[in-house]
Structure formats: structure tokens, C-alpha cells
Amino acid sequence: MRRETVASVERVPHGSSDDPAVLDFSANTNPLVPEGIERVYREAFDASRRYAPEPPAAYAAAAAAYVDCDPAQVIPTPGGLAAIRRAVELAVSEGDTALVPAPSFGEYAREVRLQGGTPEFVPATDLLDADPSGHALAVVCNPNNPTGAAYDDDALHAFAARCRDAGTLLLVDEAFLGFTDRPSLAGTEGVVVARSLTKLFGLPGIRTGFAVATGEWHDALATARRPWNVSVPALRTGAFCMRREGFVAETRERVAEERERLREALSEWFAVHDSAAPFLLLDVGDRDPAALCEAALAEGVALRDATTFRGLDSHVRVAVRLPEEHDRLLAVLEAIDA
Structure with a gap:
């Protein structure tokens, strides 16, 4: 790559929060690690x-x-x-x-x-x-x-x-x-x-x-x-x-089960895309995605504003994490939507 080319290329936004007090649904990383x-x-x-x-x-x-x-x-x-x-x-x-x-x-x-x-x-x-x-x-x-x-x-x-x-x-x-x-x-x-x-x-x-x-x-x-x-x-x-191999198998099973549970619950508020990944893309309709993310963050939950992805203008992405964390996410979204 050439210096002149690099100078004209901007960085792109990503999810994730480095605040340990925030429950982070903006990054798609497993909340669990292999034992040992x-x-x-x-x-x-x-x-x-x-x-x-x-x-x-x-x-x-x-x-x-x-x-x-x-x-x-x-x-x-x-x-x-x-x-x-x-x-x-x-x-x-x-x-x-x-x-x-x-x-x-x-x-x-x-x-x-x-x-x-x-x-x-x-x-x-x-x-x-x-x-x-x-x-x-x-x-x-x-x-x-x-x-x-x-x-x-x-x-x-x-x-x-x-x-x-x-x-x-x-x-x-x-x-x-x-x-x-x-x-x-x-x-x-x-x-x-x-x-x-x-x-x-x-x-x-x-x-x-x-x-x-x-x-x-x-x-x-x-x-x-x-x-x-x-x-x-x-x-x-x-x-x-x-x-x-056991950790991988257990992770796949948990993610599949929790993704479906989360999809059903989130469908009460949003149009949810089908997913084979550890995250769900939500079309939030007439809601402002940035405002929704800001309101959730004020309650200690980080969501990913997906309007930074090319072609998306009314979307938020949420990671699939642990059951108790999903309960917290749903409670925050219910409170925001109330």
C-alpha cells in the first residue's frame, strides 16, 4: 500500500465497550472461555x-x-x-x-x-x-x-x-x-x-x-x-x-437455544433477521437507532448501532450472550419502550 492511498482511507467503526461496568451486547464475543x-x-x-x-x-x-x-x-x-x-x-x-x-x-x-x-x-x-x-x-x-x-x-x-x-x-x-x-x-x-x-x-x-x-x-x-x-x-x-471439542459443542448448543429465545422475545418490538451467528440484527422501524442505543447505554447496556453498515438505516445488532444477561437486556428494552 502507498502512503498517498492510505491518507485517503478512513477507519471504520466497530462494536465493543471497554467499560467493565457495561453489559456489552455490541461485540459478538463469547462471554465464556474454555476451562483451563x-x-x-x-x-x-x-x-x-x-x-x-x-x-x-x-x-x-x-x-x-x-x-x-x-x-x-x-x-x-x-x-x-x-x-x-x-x-x-x-x-x-x-x-x-x-x-x-x-x-x-x-x-x-x-x-x-x-x-x-x-x-x-x-x-x-x-x-x-x-x-x-x-x-x-x-x-x-x-x-x-x-x-x-x-x-x-x-x-x-x-x-x-x-x-x-x-x-x-x-x-x-x-x-x-x-x-x-x-x-x-x-x-x-x-x-x-x-x-x-x-x-x-x-x-x-x-x-x-x-x-x-x-x-x-x-x-x-x-x-x-x-x-x-x-x-x-x-x-x-x-x-x-x-x-x-466439548467447549465448542456446548457453546453451539447454548447459542442456538438462547438465540431462538432472544429472537422470540425481541420480535415483540422489532423485525428480527434470521441468524446462524451469535448475534441478531434488528430492524427497529420508526425508532431512532442511535437514540435507542443511547437510552440502553444509560441503563448500563451497550447495543451496536448497525446504521454504520452500508445499506442499513434503521437497524441495531445485539450479541447472543448468557440467559441472565438476556433477561437484563429485555428488561431494559421493555423499560425504554414503555
Whole structure:
């Protein structure tokens, strides 16, 4: 990326609150973490006095088992967004275009612009029907953020095949796929998959993730990766988390049950989008989303004003958390609506 290009690209807003007194429904991270994770993190201190293993083979093996791919296809990264940036850097040159879903995660378009490219927005619901020909990159978020919609697996593979035929890299962000039992596209030819451990394992401050790619895209990502690009504590905790199959299964079951309970309750006030993710997108109708978020925050509850997502003007997003926290959320919304 060039300094002149970067100067013209603004940052994009995100959810999350750093106030410990606030019940945060604006960020889509698991409120629970795997048992034993603190011990693993603390035990990583002694190993942190040395450089991380290079390459981090144990972490790659855990990631490969987690998404069912070959360990040699895994490129460790400090979070899913680092994987996204590196893929966009390698695919997009100045003057290129990229197919980007909307509404969706704002960083996709930003990363394309940082490389001097132009995002060509396609409705997220229609993305897999788009023609990738002539584009350097196509991006899919599965399940999509902020709508929560998950794509059909056969349709995804068909789109990946069309991208391969067109010579277009397909970047699939699977940050929330771990909350579902749907298969990953990891290991699919012509596809770079970006995975984050932030959301499912509730550890946003430990920057851990990875990319998966094959062929020339894998070789380019592996060569471009900085040595020691993921810290020892991140490697140790990340590998530990990805082996916690029981925690993953319990989280999926809880999220599915609580998401449905929350959807039914919120439907009393709002139009609620179907979701396969750990969040729900609400159309608040004639209400002012910003005012609704401000009123909830005054009661100690943070919501995500979703009007910052392209194409949304009457929406709020809420994370799926714990039953007692949902009771608090519903009580606050009832009081505001009264």
C-alpha cells in the first residue's frame, strides 16, 4: 500500500465497550472461555522469554484439525483481520476491483481501498450469483456480519469454482462459522479462508487466528508472513482452545437455544433477521437507532448501532450472550419502550 492511498482511507467503526461496568451486547464475543485457559496463558510466560517456534508447527496442526485441512495449508496470523489484510494485499493492486458484500464487515472495503483498489458492492443476499470475472478478489463472510445469514454449502462451492475459472481469488471470512456445524471451505483450491479465534473462544485481546490456502496462494501467504508473527501466549492458548471439542459443542448448543429465545422475545418490538451467528440484527422501524442505543447505554447496556453498515438505516445488532444477561437486556428494552 502507498502512503498517498492510505491518507485517503478512513477507519471504520466497530462494536465493543471497554467499560467493565457495561453489559456489552455490541461485540459478538463469547462471554465464556474454555476451562483451563488461564493456566495455559500463565504457563506460556517462561516460553515467552524465547522466540516462538518457527514455523509454529504445533499451532498449525491444531488449526488443521479444527477446520479439517492439511497442516501444511495453515498460515498462522495474529487474528482473523491480519489474515484478511494479507490476502487483500496479495490479490489487489492499484486500479483493481473487488466484489464486496453489503451490508457486511466494513474492513473488507477498507482493505481494498488501502491497496488502491475499488470495492464493488453487491447485496450480501445476491453475492453468490454475481459474476466474478474481471475482479481481482471476491469476498464472502459466512455467516455474514451483521445479518447472521449463512450461505448454502453447495452454492459456496459453485461460486468458488466460478472464481477459479475467472482467475479471481475468493476470500472467505469464517470468523463466526465455528458457532455452527457447517463445514469450512479450508483447503479448497483458489480460496483463502480467514479464521479468528476471538469470537468463539472469548479472547479478543489475545490476537490469534490463521489463514488456510493451497497452491500459489498458500506459497505467497507463507512467504509474506513475518517470522514470529504470532506471540507464544497466543500460539499456546490458541492451540489449547482449538482442541476443546466439548467447549465448542456446548457453546453451539447454548447459542442456538438462547438465540431462538432472544429472537422470540425481541420480535415483540422489532423485525428480527434470521441468524446462524451469535448475534441478531434488528430492524427497529420508526425508532431512532442511535437514540435507542443511547437510552440502553444509560441503563448500563451497550447495543451496536448497525446504521454504520452500508445499506442499513434503521437497524441495531445485539450479541447472543448468557440467559441472565438476556433477561437484563429485555428488561431494559421493555423499560425504554414503555
